[in-house]
Amino acid sequence: MGVVVHLWGLDGKPSIISPESVALFWLLNDIKTNSEITVVFSNNTDLSPNQELPILINGSKTICGFSSIVSTLCPSNSALESALLQFAQDQIGALTQYQLYLNRNNYDGFTRKIFACLLEWPLWYNTPLKNRSLARQRCETLGYFSHPDDQDHVDFNVDQVDDLVQSKAYKLTKASKARKEELLKSARFNLQFMNRLSDQLQSWLEARDKLEARDQVEPRDQLLAADYLVWANLFIQLELPDGELVREHLNRTLGKERFQEVVERCKKLSEAGSQLEQREPSFTERGNAAMSVYYALRRMVAL
Known part of the structure; x- marks a missing residue:
């Protein structure tokens, strides 16, 4: 029996x-x-421990x-290469999770919708919520703004008028102010994301250049697993x-120029035809x- 790799994807x-x-593809x-x-x-994801x-x-x-997969398929003896891969995974990867799940425009305009194509009900509804919660934990240092599916977020319904407390006009003014504040928070956190992305990417590129200089190879001739992961993260962020x-x-x-x-590398890889066997x-x-329930029961029995 050959090796089987399971990925997120659709239509090949x-x-x-x-x-x-x-990146792995x-x-x-x-x-x-x-x-x-x-x-x-x-x-x-139920197939994965x-x-x-x-x-x-x-x-x-x-x-x-x-x-872990690339370490098995193409192991490296270089500590710097391993550090570059870990940095790409932990730092740049977290910023992509922010863009996918915590940036409101991206989350509402793309992330939620794509899961309806990738998964069956009710998984396509629950999975982005679960991933969003995980992304929030990873990106806690970036800050976070409220969103309609947060437990602590309460939508303001202008039709529910409490005449004993405040007038409808006051409620409308309050709702408008809340929306403006949310937009300002969103803009502030997105700006913070941009600054972090350029800083982290610049740090990674500097370390990558040092590795090339040490090995005395022409710039960007020797490809590493970390290269693919960084390109994949940037490709995704540019596509959102x-x-x-x-x-x-x-x-x-x-x-x-840099x-x-x-961008050209990402474009070339994304447009290249696959040579891999698929089924x-x-x-x-x-x-x-059905299978989700089955795997959940298996995990419970294993505890």
């Missing part, structure tokens, strides 16, 4: 809902391995996460509804309510 392509799925198409690899876009994709299954062995704002900011802060190199997920591999 990885979904930009998952930077690790995009790109990397697998570029490298040569001793194993026959089959890609399955199952969109089913840590409830995340991607995963690699080889017989009875399951490997979870981008870094607020992607043009990210594009303008990075073009200004990184410099037009930023254009990254449809089986019923037990597919994310659906």
Whole structure:
């Protein structure tokens, strides 16, 4: 039995809902391995012990996460390479989670909707809420603004008039003020995100240049697993509804030439045809309510 890799994706392509799925799909198409690899876009996190994709299954062995999978397929002996990968995963990856789940325009305009294509009901409704909560924990240092699906958020209904407390006109004024305050908070946190993104990316690029100088290779000739992960994160951020704002900011802060190199690399990888064998997920591999209950019961029994 060959190696099977499960990713987030649809119609033969990885979904930009998952930077690790995009990065691994790109990397697998570029490298040569001793194993026959089959890609399955199952969109089913229940297959994973840590409830995340991607995963690699080889017989009875399951490997979870981008870094663990690439360490198995193409191990590196360089501590700096490992540090670059960890930085990309922890720091830049957290910022992509912010854009996907905590940026209101992106979340309402894209993230919520794409899960309806990737999953069946009720998973397509619950999964983005769960991921949003996890993203909030990862991005707590960025700050957070209220959103209609937060437990502590209360929508103001202008039709519910409490004449004993305040007039309808006062309530309307209060609601308008609250909306303006929320927009200001959103703008402030998004600006904070932009600054963090350019700072973190600049730090990563400087470390990447030091590695190239140490190895005495031509710039960007030696590709690392960390490169694919950074490109995938940036590709996703540029594809989201607020992607043009990210594009303008990075073009200004990184410099037009350096930023254009990254954009061209992302474009080339995203448009390249896949050389990997693919198959449809089986019923037990597919994310659906029945199998979700089954895997939940298995986890309970294992406790």
